[in-house]
Amino acid sequence: MAQFWWSLTHNRVEEGMGEPNEQRMGPYKTEEEARNWKQLAEERNRTWDEEDER
Numbered sequence: 001m002a003q004f005w006w007s008l009t010h011n012r013v014e015e016g017m018g019e020p021n022e023q024r025m026g027p028y029k030t031e032e033e034a035r036n037w038k039q040l041a042e043e044r045n046r047t048w049d050e051e052d053e054r
Helices: 031-035 037-053
Strands: 004-007 012-015 024-028
Touching (some): 004 031, 024 037
16 A cells, blocks of 8 residues: 655655655655645644643
């Protein structure tokens, strides 16, 4: 199964192993998820913040 990453260096979706983890976001199951990395990360962070407040 392919994995997709958002390259913080190149500002684009890349497939498979590439840059070191500190230079990318992922892995994501689809190219679309990788393109929307920022929204997904913000939603995840908001959920974690809400859980921490409980």
